[in-house]
Structure formats: structure tokens, C-alpha cells
Amino acid sequence: MGYDGWGDGDWTDAAACQGMDVEAFFATTMRTSAVALTICHGCPVRAECKQYAEKNREAFGIWGGLTARQRGWP
Template sequence: MAEISRLPGPQADRWDWQYEGACRATGPETFFHPEGERGARRRARDAAAKLVCSGCPVLEQCREHALAVREPYGVWGGMTEDEREACYPRRDELAS
């Protein structure tokens, strides 16, 4: 579950970057896996999502948002759930 206490306030200027996301032209099924998806099918979907992210003008903002709120699902900022999870211990150490 996403850690909503880490979400920024409701000011629209903090979220405007989302309007520029390359993902807006792609369906959510590219970025969020269906229940039980594994193996080659999941790797292919993740690769397709990362391809969209690779050309995104707001990739860094998206990635920072997902890491800050510990987004538990989907590909955000070119990172899968597992890749973000691997970053958390390191980020926690740097914050201490």
C-alpha cells in the first residue's frame, strides 16, 4: 500500500509535471501488471513501459515521486516495483 503520509500537499503546481508525462498517451495496462502476471510476459510488459518512460520529459520527477511515496505498483519513472524496492534501504540510509 502506498505511504500516503509522504504525499505532497494538494497544490496543483506540485503535480503539474504529470500533464507532460509520455504515459498519458498509453493505457495503464502497459504500466500496471494484471494479477498473476509472471515470467516473460511480465518482462515484456515492463520493457514496453520502460520504453515509453525512456523518452519522457518528466522521467526524473516521476521517479522521485514514486520513490518518495514508495509507490508499490507499476512502472514509474522507468523503474519497476522491484527496482524501486531495491532503492529504499539505500535511500533510508542516506536520509538518516
């Protein structure tokens, strides 16, 4: 299943993960997490993604180049 954003004109249209398999961002292995973090590193909307995760209390996955633990989740 690929990620295609949430609507026309929002920040997700410019996301580096646009059209990618979302499973990479909800990885169960360090190797897969490393791939997702590499993609996030060069993303032009990384800050917006992090803000989205914080606002919506996303407790799982990589958002804005940060793991759930880095965002304060156990």
C-alpha cells in the same frame, strides 16, 4: 482505462504516458513491462515520476523508468 494526469500544470501534463492505458505500467509479463520501460526511456519528466513514486511509497508498477524491484521493493 487511460492515464490523464492529476491536474492542470503539474509534471504529469508532460508525461510520455499521458493518455495511455495504465495497465502497461502495472504489467504481469516481461513483454508488457518492456513496452512501458521503452515509453519511460524518452519521457521528459522521468525524474519527477520517480520522485513521486518514492515520496508516495508506490510499491507496484513502473515509475520513472524503474520497476518496483529497481526502486527497492521486493
